[in-house]
Amino acid sequence: MRRVAVLGATGSIGISALDVIARHPGEMRAAVLAAGSNVEALLEACRRHRPDDAAIADEAALPRLRDGLREAGLATRAHAGMDAITALAGDAGTDTVVAAIVGAAGLDSTLAAARAGKRLLLANKESLVLAGELVMAAARDHGARIIPIDSEHNAIFQCLPADGGCGDVRRLVLTASGGPFRGRARDSLAAVTPAQAIAHPKWSMGPKISVDSATLMNKGLEVIEAHHLFGLPSSRIDVLVHPQSLVHSLVEFIDGSTLAQLGLPDMRTALAVGLGWPRRIESGVGGLDLLAQGRLDFEPPDTDAFPCLALAFGALDAGGTAPAVLNAANEEAVSAFLQGRIGFLSIPALVEEALAALPAQPAASLDTLREADALARDATRRALARHAH
């Protein structure tokens, strides 16, 4: 029986993971559920999946979590705080961790799961952007098996040989939907609203990643993520806009062959690959009817209208602390945009300012990266006033 910890259980990825797990009752169960602050959604998931442990990051929510579990007649143990979630990520009671907390808040639990040698279904791309070398080294040193869940990286994982080796790979091609503002000129984006930005044309996702898709920062984060997962330099990672979001990414090999993975835009496929690996298991997702879809289009990304992609390539090439600064500034800027405090075009502007203010330093340790993250957040929060509506 596979025993799975679902971190970020109340979010878009967490709910999809629980859906797949529930389709295989004899083979796997959700033994640990964790969330940030939405205690009622966590309780609902507990009632449905009856985990051994439930944890909420917001410590003030612990009494309600305890009461709700008792009212439901569940023996589930209640925990609170980020340290408790990190401990559960590394606890021997589970063999598999779905890392689906949003943002840098997911780093500690990702590292704990890697250090505990778990099967790590990694959706939390920010932990790789922030500390990719350390996460990959922890997985290597402790025998953890990282299976990428991000749809593009999961597609590449499926196209690579079974040992995951990239020796015969010429380049990776990450596909991008182009987001809700594809085809629009930069100036026309000044007044777009958070509601417009999170209305992704193809995927149903949480608000932060939806805004990242709209700015194309999501693809930039994914380039850095691909660099760490597959060990290729930025010069061998390309991005192609594919508005139908049916081809999830491509691998070009040295003999001229290109392999791609296709499927409907539903994250349960990627999660089923991770949960069932090396077997294929039922995910609840139907097949692809290419005749009904009609066409597959491709175009280059518009880096003038969407400068975040180039900023991310630049941060990857600068190395050291630069990706951590990029990620932290972006998280702060996206949060301010979602709160209606700044405009859409201020997101790339704030990230660019943070990268200029905090030039790349060697990323000697986790502490160095955490400090870069904190400095970038401070700098971005201070700069918000200049960008406020």
Ligand SMILES: NC(=O)C1=CN([C@@H]2O[C@H](COP(=O)(O)OP(=O)(O)OC[C@H]3O[C@@H](n4cnc5c(N)ncnc54)[C@H](OP(=O)(O)O)[C@@H]3O)[C@@H](O)[C@H]2O)C=CC1
């Ligand atoms: N959604 C998608 O299709 C895809 C997502 N990803 C990645 O997966 C991750 C999750 O994305 P998504 O599911 O869309 O996000 P959501 O916003 O839908 O969900 C985020 C989850 O994280 C929890 N959370 C937030 N802060 C904390 C915290 N401090 N401690 C513990 N839990 C916390 C939330 O809990 P609460 O509800 O209590 O706030 C929620 O369960 C992101 O890194 C994203 O980039 C990657 C590819 C596709």
Ligand SMILES: CC(=O)[C@@H](O)[C@H](O)COP(=O)(O)O
């Ligand atoms: C589902 C997934 O993996 C997302 O990261 C998705 O790729 C977002 O779409 P964009 O291609 O628009 O960023």
Ligand SMILES: [Mn+2]
């Ligand atoms: Mn993706």
